[in-house]
Amino acid sequence: MHRGDFPAPETGLLLTHFLTVADVARSRAFYTDILGGEVVLDENPCVVKLANGWLIMNTGGGPTSDKPGVTLRPPADPSTATSFLNIRVADIQACYRQWSAKGAEFLTPPVDRRVELRCYLRDPDGYLIEVGQATGVLEGVLTEPPAGSGRPRPSAA
Template structure:
């Protein structure tokens, strides 16, 4: 393994995404075999380079000296999400076909939302992943504000 394979900047910072997973091997296979990432480190922690970022995965566990009182665990309720991975692609239809053929189960096919075409998929632990392609936003067309926000549509 080379230093440049690891999420370890020589200056400044970079962003990674950490996932607490139930089964490292199963999650590693999803992010590498289905989404096309490259396994940098198998375990402890598992690191998969994906596009221009990294997914870091480890099983859950109890508090540690640097995070006292905090327990890590995968999502428990599939109908609730407090954050999600957002993957931007150049060709969402191609991505949808490719990942579906590799076993990804999308919630819906890609849907045109004016500003973007997007759809959602879950990883093996239930983490929600938004997959989107910028369309209208490239021309100054943006999505309507969320219902009940009081903001006027764009």
């Protein structure tokens, strides 16, 4: 392992994302074989470099001295999400074709949302992953606020 491949900055900070998984080998295979990540550390915890970020994966467990009262577990209900990975790509159609051919199961094909093209898939533990390609937002088209939010329509800067 090269130090530069491991998420340990010499200055400043680096953002990583931790996933509690049921089966480390299965999740490692998904993020490397399908999404193209590179294994930095196999287990305890598993660290996968994915594009310009890192995923850290380990099985769940009960509270520890540094997180008292907190139990880690994979999502219990895949139809409810409180957070998700957001992967931005240059060519969503190519990404959709490549990952589908490798076994990724998308909820829908890419959908044109005016500001972006986007679609979603799930990893083996049910974590939701958004895949998006900026389109209209690059031309000043902004997202509409959620219906009933009472927020005014955004204006282009």
